[in-house]
Every structure is written in C-alpha cells, then in structure tokens.
Amino acid sequence: MGLSVLHSIKDSVLKYAQVISTVLEMDVDIVDDQMIRIAGTEQFYKGMSKPIDDEGNAFKRVLQTQQTLVVENPGRDEVCLTCGSRFDCREEYEICCPVILDGSVIGVISLALFDKDKKNEIIKKQDNYVMFLEQISSLIAAKAAEYIRFQQQAFSVQLLDKLIDCISEGVIVFDQSKQILYINERSEQILGNNLQQLVYLKKINEFAIHKLNSTKHLKQVEYIVRIRSKKINLVGNIYPVMVEGREEGSVFIFHDISVLNRNLLHSQNIKNFSFERIIGEEDNFTKTKENAKRLAYSDVNLLISGETGTGKEIFARAIHNESSRKEKPFITIICTGSVESVIEKEIFGYEQLQLNEDERLGKLHLAQSGTLFIDEVGDLTPRLQGRLMQAIQNKRDYDVRIIASTSQDLKSKTESGEFRKDLYYSLIAFEISIPPVRSRPKDIPLLARYFLERFCHMEGKKITLSENVIKLMKGYSWPGNVREIEKIVNFIVNTQGDEKHVDIDQLPANIKKQLTEFTGEQYNLEKLEKATILQVLNAFGSSTDSKKRAAKELGIGVATLYRKLEKYGITEHKQYD
Structure with missing residues (x-):
C-alpha cells in the first residue's frame, strides 16, 4: 500500500x-x-x-x-x-x-x-x-x-506533455501576448531550436511566423517561419484558446511542408509499386526479385531480411501488389523505438469503451484480408512476440498475411533468448534476403541516375553527373545502401544550379570527402590480397627460389602462389605493378 x-x-x-x-x-x-x-x-x-x-x-x-x-x-x-x-x-x-x-x-x-x-x-x-x-x-x-488537485494538475500537465511529444505534428503554444509558452519535440526537430532559444530569438525579433495563403487540397494555411536568416515553409493552423469567452492564448499545429510533399510523392509511388519498378540488374539482386515474385503468389507469411536502407518495405509492397490480396489493405507497423504499450495498442487495438469501434481496432484488424507489414520485427518485446505468434496461429479470427522485416541477426537473438523460437521458425520458413548495395556495383549507376531524374523533376532542374562521379560512387561502399544513395543525390541536386554538369570538383565538399575517404576498394579482400602479393614479390624478386621465399612469407604453398599469380594476371617482370 x-x-x-x-x-x-x-x-x-x-x-x-x-x-x-x-x-x-x-x-x-x-x-x-x-x-x-x-x-x-x-x-x-x-x-x-x-x-x-x-x-x-x-x-x-x-x-x-x-x-x-x-x-x-x-x-x-x-x-x-x-x-x-x-x-x-x-x-x-x-x-x-x-x-x-x-x-x-x-x-x-x-x-x-x-x-x-x-x-x-x-x-x-x-x-x-x-x-x-x-x-x-x-x-x-x-x-x-x-x-x-495540485498532484492531478501536475500529472495532467506531464501527461499532456508526453502526449503532445508523441504526435507527429509540430506544436507551439502561445500566451495572450503571443509569447511562446511551450513547444513539443517535433517542433524542435522541424525548427532546429528548443524552447529557450525560440523565446530569446523572438525577444530580439529573430523569430517570426508569417501567414501566406490557404492550401485547398489540405484545408490548411501555409506559413513561412523566419529564424534569423533561415526560412522554413510550414502548413497548419493556429487555434485560439478560449476561456469564458476570452482568448487566453493560441496553439499552432503544423507540418514541415517539404516533408509533406516528399511523403505525398512517396505514397503515390508506393501505391503502384511492382517488381518491374524495383531498380537493379545485378545477378544476385535479380535472383532475389524472382524469388520474391514466386513467393508473392503463395500467400505464406514471409521474413524479409537485409541491412538498413536496402528497400525491405518496397519489396513487401511489391509482394502485396503481386498477390491475390492486392485489392485489400496494406498496413505498416514500425517497431523501432516504440514503447511496448504504444506498439501493442497499435497492433492489437484499444480497449477503452468510450472510443468507437473504428478507433479501438488495431492494425491487425484493419489489415483483415490484406497484408500486415511489421518493420523491424526483432524490436518487439518477448511478450508482444508471444501475442503476435498467437495471432499468426489464430487463422479463424485473422485472415491476414504477415510480412516481417529485420536488419538484425534474428538467429543470434533466438539463440540468446531475445526472440521467440516459435515465431522465428514461423517466419524463417520463407525468407527473402536483400543483398546490400556494395555487392551490387552494376546497380549503383542505375540507382544514382534514377534518383537524379526524380529529384531534378521535383526541383525543376536539369543536372547530369559525370562518369568520374559515377565511378567514384561505384567505389564507395554505401553502408546506408539505397537510402544513402537517395539522400546524397538529393543533396547534390539541392546544392547545384538549375542546369549543370557535375564533375568531382563540383561536388559539395562534404559529399566529395565522404565518397573519397571511405570507398569500398579499401575493404575489397581480393584487391588487398593482390596488393600484398605484389609487395612481397617486389621485395624478394621473380626467380623460382624468390617465389618459394615469397610463398613462405605469405604463409601459402608454392602451387597456391602460382594459381593466385594466374588469377590476378601478375606477369613475369622484375618490378611488379
């Protein structure tokens, strides 16, 4: 007690x-x-x-x-x-x-x-x-x-703060004299400043919100926020806070309009996604697409594995659009960074009686007869893994195809007890493994030019990349995979003039540094091996006895050394290069 x-x-x-x-x-x-x-x-x-x-x-x-x-x-x-x-x-x-x-x-x-x-x-x-x-x-x-009463008010304020921080819109609260009282975390992300900074900037007239016009398609108002010399386009509404007929303050709820436009374009592209529109011609990637297309018709639950940024959700949507469920809902759940209670309600629904039926339904119900895509399933807690497994087994109540994705090693998590074995084996039976971009060198130019054309169309520009830039991109290891290519190309387009042919010297300094200082060639084992063999042969010479000494120094047999000389095309010269 x-x-x-x-x-x-x-x-x-x-x-x-x-x-x-x-x-x-x-x-x-x-x-x-x-x-x-x-x-x-x-x-x-x-x-x-x-x-x-x-x-x-x-x-x-x-x-x-x-x-x-x-x-x-x-x-x-x-x-x-x-x-x-x-x-x-x-x-x-x-x-x-x-x-x-x-x-x-x-x-x-x-x-x-x-x-x-x-x-x-x-x-x-x-x-x-x-x-x-x-x-x-x-x-x-x-x-x-x-x-x-004080405790209840304090709790209500804390609860309200948490709830406001959880919503995806930016929120700014003003008092009667238009002074800033509160901003949520999303506002900090969009505006790049915290509450104390904005209060100070407003005091010195370096922060202002200017109303532009109404946007018919969103029934909201477009604003420009000026923070010092920076301008940010927002769309939203300012709502008055009325107390006994008097306006005691106001609340500004808004979105970053650039993000909104990108999401709109993304959603339009995603709706029509098919395997034919997934870019890639490298053998390992085309085999992955063929395997995914075969599994699309079978209506089995799937696991899509691959590093971050390889396009797991795009594959999931293509599978859905190719399947017999394509006319039914495709519902996405993102598990990364979610609180257990929040993600549980999102998947399985709310129990509050005061909500209507549609508001209480979880995404598992909303995906009925369609596809439920669970992004980063490895981040689910063991208890929610158990509930998901029950749902998978309950075919009578849930006619839903589960497509889960992961960038983690689920096998290791299963062996350590972090991931349920029954759920793991239920998903791993049909797995699609998407190869990383670094193993798809042929696809890097295709992806770069696709994103270049897309962003040029969005920005109304005509920009081309030189072969030297493409070659530089092919040598980079792309740890962020397709998503990283997209971001870098987007940055290049946004930092160049309307019409420009971009060579290495015209690349933004940070992009040039990133692509040149961390290339895939540094970590290519075959190139490292060839370089090591050349270094040893240059040190000991090209005679038969020298090659025996070189093989010993390398820790391999003489016959193995000759096979590698033939493999790497190393000819008989006094000085190897």
Whole structure:
C-alpha cells in the first residue's frame, strides 16, 4: 500500500497539531487511514511515522463509524476494553474526530488530556472543544484536497506533455501576448531550436511566423517561419484558446511542408509499386526479385531480411501488389523505438469503451484480408512476440498475411533468448534476403541516375553527373545502401544550379570527402590480397627460389602462389605493378 495523502502533507499537519496543542494546552495525535501516526505533540511526538494498531482502539472506531468519539475514561470505557495498552494508559480524557474527504475517512485527529485536574473544566466545555476539533479536521481535509488537485494538475500537465511529444505534428503554444509558452519535440526537430532559444530569438525579433495563403487540397494555411536568416515553409493552423469567452492564448499545429510533399510523392509511388519498378540488374539482386515474385503468389507469411536502407518495405509492397490480396489493405507497423504499450495498442487495438469501434481496432484488424507489414520485427518485446505468434496461429479470427522485416541477426537473438523460437521458425520458413548495395556495383549507376531524374523533376532542374562521379560512387561502399544513395543525390541536386554538369570538383565538399575517404576498394579482400602479393614479390624478386621465399612469407604453398599469380594476371617482370 502506498503513502496516504495525510503522509504527503505531514509537514502541514504537524504545524496544525503544534498550534492546537499550544492554544488548548492538550496533546494532539493525528493518524491516517492506515493507522500510521502522521503528527503528534509531547507524548506522541516520538511515535510519528509508526503504526499504532495495538493502542489505537478509539481511532479504529472513528475510522469505521466516521463519527466523532469522546472517551471520558480512557482505559476503562467500552471502546478501550480490547486495547493492548489500556492497563498502561495515562490519558484522562480524549476526543477523536474523523478527517473526511469526498465522503471517505482519510485519518483521525484527537485531543488527549493527561492532567486530571483539568478534566472537569474540559468536560464542561466539551461541545466547544468538539466543534473546534471538527473545524480543524475540515481544514486538514481542505489541505489534503488542495494537495490532490495540485498532484492531478501536475500529472495532467506531464501527461499532456508526453502526449503532445508523441504526435507527429509540430506544436507551439502561445500566451495572450503571443509569447511562446511551450513547444513539443517535433517542433524542435522541424525548427532546429528548443524552447529557450525560440523565446530569446523572438525577444530580439529573430523569430517570426508569417501567414501566406490557404492550401485547398489540405484545408490548411501555409506559413513561412523566419529564424534569423533561415526560412522554413510550414502548413497548419493556429487555434485560439478560449476561456469564458476570452482568448487566453493560441496553439499552432503544423507540418514541415517539404516533408509533406516528399511523403505525398512517396505514397503515390508506393501505391503502384511492382517488381518491374524495383531498380537493379545485378545477378544476385535479380535472383532475389524472382524469388520474391514466386513467393508473392503463395500467400505464406514471409521474413524479409537485409541491412538498413536496402528497400525491405518496397519489396513487401511489391509482394502485396503481386498477390491475390492486392485489392485489400496494406498496413505498416514500425517497431523501432516504440514503447511496448504504444506498439501493442497499435497492433492489437484499444480497449477503452468510450472510443468507437473504428478507433479501438488495431492494425491487425484493419489489415483483415490484406497484408500486415511489421518493420523491424526483432524490436518487439518477448511478450508482444508471444501475442503476435498467437495471432499468426489464430487463422479463424485473422485472415491476414504477415510480412516481417529485420536488419538484425534474428538467429543470434533466438539463440540468446531475445526472440521467440516459435515465431522465428514461423517466419524463417520463407525468407527473402536483400543483398546490400556494395555487392551490387552494376546497380549503383542505375540507382544514382534514377534518383537524379526524380529529384531534378521535383526541383525543376536539369543536372547530369559525370562518369568520374559515377565511378567514384561505384567505389564507395554505401553502408546506408539505397537510402544513402537517395539522400546524397538529393543533396547534390539541392546544392547545384538549375542546369549543370557535375564533375568531382563540383561536388559539395562534404559529399566529395565522404565518397573519397571511405570507398569500398579499401575493404575489397581480393584487391588487398593482390596488393600484398605484389609487395612481397617486389621485395624478394621473380626467380623460382624468390617465389618459394615469397610463398613462405605469405604463409601459402608454392602451387597456391602460382594459381593466385594466374588469377590476378601478375606477369613475369622484375618490378611488379
């Protein structure tokens, strides 16, 4: 059981007790509804924060009856007969009064007299003492109610902050005089500044929001936000906050319009995605596409594995569009970075009765008769893995094809106990493994030119890349895969003029540095091996005996060395190059 409300305001309660004791010259004892002494004076002070179950019969009676109780003969009255300390009781008189909040007793306050000579005087004015004690009880209850309201308000503010931070739109809250009171995390990401920075920038007139015009297709307003010399295009609405008919502030809810446009273009492209539109001619990639296309017709659950940025979702959508479920929903769930309770509701739905049926349904239900794509399934917690496995097995309630993706080593996670074996074997039975870009050198120019054409069309530009730039791209290892190619080409287009032929020297400095300092050739094992053999042969010479020494130095047999010389086309010269 947690701490009581009286315990939470014990400092205030103790002050009340001390004042009452001083004024009335009687001892005060206050307990909460758990029979814990919250405050006490003189005789009771040492026992604070301790339970008094053995000696608190009068308190127990008041907690049960919710009525004020007067004990004129402590130790001998009926209520005291079962008290564990009645034979040691030194009290001469006691008044106990309940502390009631919203119809429930949250504690008891008592006045205790130890001076026998004053007893008759107290009895004569008993009604006054009872009335005074009940008033003090009401004050304590009011203090407790105030504390509860404060805690509820604090919780509501924290909850609201968390909820606002979870939404995908930017949110800025202004007060009556248009000063910034609050911004959520999405606003910080879009605007590139936190609350304190924006408040300061507004103060020095380096932050402003300018309304442009309404956008018919979104029924929202377009704005330009100026932060120093930077301008950001936003789309959204400013809503007034009205209190009793007065505008006490406003809330600006917005999107980054550039992201919105990209998402719109992306969604339009994705809807019509087919295997024919997935770019790649390298043998290992075309085999992957052929395998995926075969599996599209079989309606089995699938696992798509591959490094980040290889296009796992695009493959999933192409499979859906090629399958018998293509006219039904394709629903995506992103597991990375999601809180368990949030992702659980997203997959399986909400249970709140106040929501309508559509709002309560999870994506598993929304994907009925269609495809549910679970991105980064390895990030699901073991408990949610179990619920997903139950759903997969429950064919009667769920007519859904599951396509899961992962960039992790699920086999290792399964062996370590982080991933359920039954779910792993259910998904791994039909796996599509997408090769990384570094193993698809033939496809790098195709991808670069595809994204170049796409972004040039979006920006209204005519830009070409030289063969030297393409060659440089082919030598780079692309750890971010297709997504990295897309981002780099996009950056090149956005930093060049309207019409330009881009050679290596015209590349943005950071892109040039990235492509030249970290190339795939540095990590090509065959090239490293050839270079090592050449280095050793140059050191020892080309004679038969020299080659024996070279083979020994390399840790291989002479016959193996000759095979490698033939493989790498290393001819008989005194100086190898």
